[in-house]
Amino acid sequence: MNKKLVQISTAAALAAVFGLTACSSTDAAPAKEEAAPQLTSGVNEEAAAALPDSIRDAGVIKAAAGIPYPPFILLEGEKQVGLDPDLAQALGEKLGVEVQISHQAFETVIPSLQAKKFDIIMSGMNDTVEREKTLNFVEEIYAGFSIVVKKGNPEGITGLGDLCGHEVAVQKASAQLDLLKEQAETCKAEGKGELVIQQLPTAQDPQTALKAGRVVAFPVDSPVAAYTVQTAGDGNDFEMITDPEHPAGVNPVYTGIGTLKENTELTEALRLALQALIEEGVYQDILEKHNLQTFATEEAIVNGAALAG
Template sequence: MKRAASWKRFTLALTLAAVSVSAFAEDQLAKVKKAGELVVGTEMQFAPFDFLENGQQAGFNKDLFAEIGKELGVKVRFLDLPWPSVLPGLEAGKFDMVGGPLTVTKARMERYAYTLPVADATDALLKRANDTALKQSSDVAGKTIGAAKGTAQLDQLKAYVATLPHAPTIREYVDNNQAYSDLAAGRIVAVANAMTNIAYVAKQRPETFAVLTPPFGAKVYYAYCVRKDADSKPLLDAFNTALLKIQADGRLATLQKKWLGTSMTVPTTMPTPNF
């Protein structure tokens, strides 16, 4: 009887150990494959990457992630969230990755693991089309301008205006559409965002908006991100492998031209951020 009880305890220990090893071995990519679904947190107020058209998601991200999903053999499900809650949601494990996309910055690279870049993210200013007082970025000195809260664009804007003789007042918005509405209504004189985004906005509403050139920001890129841990690395590697394939066969350039207005060269290795 003692030998039988001892054998049962030994068998149970082996079973528990096997379960523990199996759970440990199931990284984020394995979980995505098992679920058959990649869950992406984003904000659908960020045209041309993510926005709502007749109540349905549209934009660059939807099309690109559809191609990524084909390569990974999974479906893609997006969660539409206010931008300030997206990165905390990733850290809390509420979804697999962030599809903003995000500007690649030194500070964020310390906290998150980026995919390879997908587009240019150099910052510029959007103004009203009939505003003849703004001819270059420095003309916003002493005026009121806007940017989205919790963004790298806001950080770059703050760094830029600190170099001006009369610092403008900066209003921070929950999403870019609110900033664009205030700009159109004359409550602010400009909105800072990536050139890629504001060029799209100006193209959609040329009678209302225009882009101030040249851009004021440093050369930076857009990418997506995952949690910076060992469990997420296989997912990051698989995503990058799929992205490089999509870039090599021309699908990425096609989507860039469709949604961003032009195809653009992006690095095939992660560049060192400028800020």
């Protein structure tokens, strides 16, 4: 895969904003916390200079996230923890502004960006060619998906093909939903029984449905699958179907920070900040802290789905 550095012109003027669309009213500002210890060597002047004047003047980048979505983000009491809060802090230090993450239902994060409620999406969102029609992605990780089943794998699931004739769960608006819909058509065409898809609102709902026996499995991003299997029921509730030939998961894709397509200045500022974190080793340290080092990118890139072709 071509992972060459993608340059986004910092001189591009901001275009007109997309039309306002309805979005969830469930977002809430995070609780005030004591300042965390600094993660980086400080501001990167090139990245900070690339910020739009509006962001620099406000001193904050507002990020939308569906919370919780471990290991990307979850709450310990009122404190946000996980990959994205740590990365948000580090990016903010490089840019000289605060990156503030607030809750927004995942299926409405793009409309909330279009409505100018937020500046970026930082919600473990997979980069797809379709989403790139609306968003630019500054890529955080490169990972595929895995299938989670009950401990002991009672149905003998080894891959998507084994889901025919069963009910499965998936979060609404996730990339895995499209994969399941394609598989359901394949099941029907091959006469292997109906694949019934339960589309559920939050990231936790599929594992609740699996534990309750309402479904036999759910596919999810590999980092989320690994965290779920490790932590649910102290590791006794579920297991992950793994493929030794694909340690990063099946059909790996980039997962990144989303910005509106026309907001090229902010996109470039984030790319430069992430590249500075990679060169400083802070990015790798953050991934290792959350056991996600397998999914690291070698350099800061924009729109990896387009690069993959």
